[in-house]
Structures are given as C-alpha cells and as structure tokens.
Amino acid sequence: MSRPKKKARGFASRQRGRKQTPQRRAGVARADSRMYHTALNSRLTSGWAQSTTSADSELHTSLTSLRNRSRALVRDAAYAKRAKVVVTNNVIGSGIGLQAQVMSSRDTMREDINDAIESAFREWCAADSCHTGGALHFSDFERALMGQIFEAGEVFVRKHFRTFGASRIPFALELIEAERVPHGSTSDHVPGPIAAGATVKMGIEVDVFHRAIAYWIRRRHPGETRTQGGEIDLIERVPAEQVWHLRLVDRWPQTRGEPWLHAVARKLNDMDGYSEAEIVAARGGAMYLGAIESTDQDTPLAETKPDGTEEFPLEVGMMKKLGPNEKLNFHSPTRPNTALDPFMRYMLREVAAGVGVSYESLSRDYSQSNYSSSRLALLDDRDLWRMLQQWFIRNFRLPLHKTWLQSAVLSGAVAGVRLEEYGSNPLKYEKVLFKPRGWGWVDPAKEVAAYQAAVEDGFTTVTDVIAASGGGQDLEDVLRTRARELKLMEQMGLKFVTSPEVYAPATPAPAPAPGGPEPEDPDAEDPEDSDAEDPEDPDDRGRVGTRGAARIVAIKG
Secondary structure, three states: OOOOOOOOOOHHHHHHHOOOOHHHHHHHHHHHHOOOHHHOOOHHHOOOOOOOOOHHHHHHHHHHHHHHHHHHHHHHOHHHHHHHHHHHHHHOOOOOEEEEOOEOOOOOEOHHHHHHHHHHHHHHOOHHHHEOOOOOOHHHHHHHHHHHHHHHOEEEEEEEOOOOOOOOOOOEEEEEOHHHOOOOOHHHHOOOOOOOOOEEEOOEEEOOOOOEEEEEEEOOOOOOOOOOOOOOOOEEEEEHHHEEEEEOOOOOOOOOOOOOOOOOHHHHHHHHHHHHHHHHHHHHHOOOEEEEEEOOOOOOOOOEOOOOOEOOOOOOOOOOOOOOOEEEEEEOOOOOOOOHHHHHHHHHHHHHHHHOOOHHHHHOOOOOOOHHHHHHHHHHHHHHHHHHHHHHHHHHHHHHHHHHHHHHHHOOOOOOOOHHHHHHOHHHHHOEEEEOOOOOOOOHHHHHHHHHHHHHOOOOOHHHHHHHHOOOOOHHHHHHHHHHHHHHHHHHOOOOOOOHHHHOOOOOOOOOOOOOOOOOOOOOOOOOOOOOOOOOOHHHOOOOOHHHHHHHHHHHO
C-alpha cells in the first residue's frame, strides 16, 4: 500500500513560513540604505504621483487647464495680478531703448547714420505704424508680450511686410495669443499637408531635431464671441520665418511654454477662498446671532421651510416675544480671526518663492523685514530681472532690429545709408546697444560713494554705473543732457554747486621756491581735525568732500 505524497509548496509559500530573523531584517535595511530617500516607497508617499513623461506629454494634457486657471487668477486674484505687474514693470518698464552703434573704418561713431537709424525707429514705434491693430505703441507692445509670457507661458509674434498707417517702412507686428495655436489632437489643427519628414506637435510643425518649420494658427481666437451664425475657425499654416515664438524652456524638447503661476495656482486659489470665508465670518460676527431653544415641539416658531427648519429674521431694534418653554440664546463668533494675518503671510511667502519675486515686492509689506533684509531681497530680485531682460533682448529685440533695419533701409527710411553699402556689409549697420530699464539707489549716500571709488580704482566704468542705475539711459544720453544743462545755465547767468567754475580753483596755487618751505594754503584743513579726510585712511574712501571735488576737476582737465 503506497503512502500519499505530500503537496509541494512553492517558493513564495515557503518564504512566508520562514521566520524573519534579525539578519534578514538587517539585509532589507542595508538594501534600503543604498537608495535615495526620496525614491523610497512607504505609506507616507503613497499619494505622491510620479510618472516618466516628457515635457510635451505633461503639457499636452494640462496646458489648457493651466492657462485658463492662470488667466482667471490674474483676472480675479489680487496677488496674481500684482505678480504680473511686478514682472512686467521690472523686465520692460517703460520700454527698452535702442542706440545704434555703427562705426567708421577709423573706429569712431558714425553719428549721422546712428541718429538716422534711431530717428527712423522712433517714428516706426508709433502705434499706427508698428502694430497691425494700430492700438499699441511699441513700448506697450513689449509690455503686452511680457504679460502674456507670464500669464499664458508663451506668446507668438507674426511679422507682416506691408505698410500700415502713415509709416514709410513696410513692416508691422501682430500679437498672437497662445490659444490661437491649437494643441489638441492632430486632426484638429492640421487641415493641410506638412513638410516631408516633419511632424506636428501641439500646433507646431517641427523636424526631427524639434526645430520649428511652421505654425498652424487660427484666424481668430477660439473664445471670441460669434456675431454671425455659421462662422467657422480657419487655420492657416504660417512658415516659421514669419513668426517669433517667445517662451522660457525648462526642459528640452519643450514645444510650448507653461504659465509662470503653474506651481502656485492652487495656493492662490486657496488663499482667495480662505480670505472670502473669513470675510463672510467677520460679517456674521459683526451681527448678533440668536437661536430659540424650546421644549415644546408642537408650537411653531415661524414659517416652516420645505426642509423642515424654522427661522425668523432679526432686525435692528426688534425684540421677538417668545412663547412658553422658549428661551433665546445669543452667539458671538470669534471673528475677525487674529491668526489670519500671520497665516496669509506664510502662504504669500510660498507664492512669492514659486513666482520668483521677493515677498516684499509681491505683498508691498515691509513691516516684517529690516533695511538689510529688504535690500538683500531687492538685489536678489534684480539679478532675476537682468537675466530676463537679456533673455527678452536675445530672443525678440535683437532679431527684430535686424528685420526692421532691413525693411527700413530697403524702403529708404534711413537717410545716409546706401543700398550697396548695406548689402555688402549688413553686420556693420546692425550693431546696436539696447538699453533696458535700470533701478535707482537703495541707499544713495553709500552706493554713490561706492560706485565713485570703484570707477576711480578701475573696477568698473561710468558706462556700467549709468546702465545699472540710469533708468534706461546710457553715457551718451547723460553727457548730452549735461552739456545742454551747462549751456543753459551759462546763458541765464546761473551758477550751482555742480557748475564747473565752482569746482575749479580761481587761480593756480603758487609753486614752492627751490629749497624753501611750501607756501601755506589758507583753505587747508587742520591735520589735527578728526573730521578731516585722510587719503591714506581706507575708512575715508568715497567720502564727499575736497577729494571728490579734486576728482571732478581732474576729469575735466
């Protein structure tokens, strides 16, 4: 008689039956220690979403909601609108200036040609000339571009080579919002053939290297109000040579831009809802709220509502007569909430970090910081603004200047530039200096003295100082204005502390006799005077006094 065979257990079942020894637990711990802490999975990270997707895959599914919510926040939330204003004001300001830098063969400025280029550009900047819609001056056009880049993450500018208004230059710009370039399925935005070997990604036709070949652009905004029945959206294929696509690229390849509020949009929406709830609670706390308590369930208090509840209104100066077995209980809500201000400051600091601006600039609240911390925040902000200014100049203003100059020269709008000279060497005439806005002194007394000492020691130049603090002016602008000012003072017989004759000595000091003592200067300061400036003392560097006047006289000489 054969014995019954034992049922074989699998490896997993055998492992479940084995006891977890300290050695085995140590082995698991050693395996986990070889991982990044952020990569470990536990019950605390179960809700942490993660995926291996490209930038375009993430934007394809989220861009419409991101953009719509960002526009809603800028439209309705005060801090979102303030963030957009801060970025636009600091990057563009009142507009980025232009100074032509055409040089002669002797390495000197061609003032006649430079003045002609600048004059033609100022004439073209009128709203009737530079904007296809005839509504935006070029400075306003720049501000609108930067606002769209912040709010929607991107903006498109289309070049039109035709005359608008009274302009002599056949060239104008069209601002195209991001919604006019569809990014849905392929069948939605490709009504015609595309280039061989190309593909359409989110409304942009690109080659194998993700270089833009063409843009598929709607003729009208998809959210525009239809005034006539049966209107359809026409989509046009525009070659990439006619379009500038302005966006910041965080990951490559990234076909479209993302709104700058994408990381803080939920926080801003929560702050808006929370502040509204606190206001409603405060309004309720400003009134007496009462409730009637009754032990008799058969006596109605007031008109019964469909849901079975009973209520009656309370008015100023009104007293309600209660029935038997009833008493009136008053409630006094604890509003306004004393914790509202510190909590909202905490939330706003996180929003400021996500947008990239300082808390002080975003909130305009300087009560929580001293002078040193506020100054440090401003300096940190200005590093960001300078980076964005250079990005805007590289990606828009520099290519725009080349295209505009070509149209201006070919149309004869720039006097003194012959076509054959420009055609043989266009780079010579395209040299230009852009003048973005600068910022004023945070502490004028200290910073002016520091800049003065740095210029004297050769660590920087007057041109760099004016560019950093001149509000969009350059050295040439300052010197020309100064020359006109001095000439006008002389004509009117006026003298000020800044007049050259005030600084310059009336008569030269007599030379000392050979071998004799030096003549005494009656205006010399007493060396024992503790307030006198010592040129050898490093603590006295940059002090405004006779040394500063001597520097100015030396420069004039």
